[in-house]
Amino acid sequence: MEQDRLLRQKVRELLENGELPITPPDSTWGGPGGGGRCVVCGMPVGAKEMGVDLEYRPAAGTPVCMPMHVHCFSAWDSERHMSPAPLPSAPPSPSPTPPIGEFKQADEFGAKS
Numbered sequence: 001m002e003q004d005r006l007l008r009q010k011v012r013e014l015l016e017n018g019e020l021p022i023t024p025p026d027s028t029w030g031g032p033g034g035g036g037r038c039v040v041c042g043m044p045v046g047a048k049e050m051g052v053d054l055e056y057r058p059a060a061g062t063p064v065c066m067p068m069h070v071h072c073f074s075a076w077d078s079e080r081h082m083s084p085a086p087l088p089s090a091p092p093s094p095s096p097t098p099p100i101g102e103f104k105q106a107d108e109f110g111a112k113s
């Protein structure tokens with residue numbers, strides 16, 4: 001769908017500019033819009049529409065609430081997972097590798113005793 005493609009393109013731009021977060025929010029609420037401006041498309045999320053509120057609670061400072069339309073939220077959620085450029089604000093993700101050799105040795109020891 002053309003509209004969907006344009007929306008995703010816009011989401012990608014906002015992610016690359018750092019205007020949209022790439023990290024998952026601390027809380028999300030779904031429900032009728034509260035009239036707040038959607039952070040993706042800029043249109044108000046009206047009371048007759050379904051919207052999603054994303055809340056980010058930084059360790060210091062005030063929580064940030066970002067209203068989105070449901071379709072804008074799903075575009076953001078899928079684009080942020082496939083965003084090619086890691087943003088500077090993204091937290092480092094350590095991936096510890098377990099020492100496989102040690103486990104194997106332990107198994108052999110157990111079987112032979």
Ligand SMILES: [Zn+2]
Nearest residue numbers: 038041069072
């Ligand atoms: Zn929107």
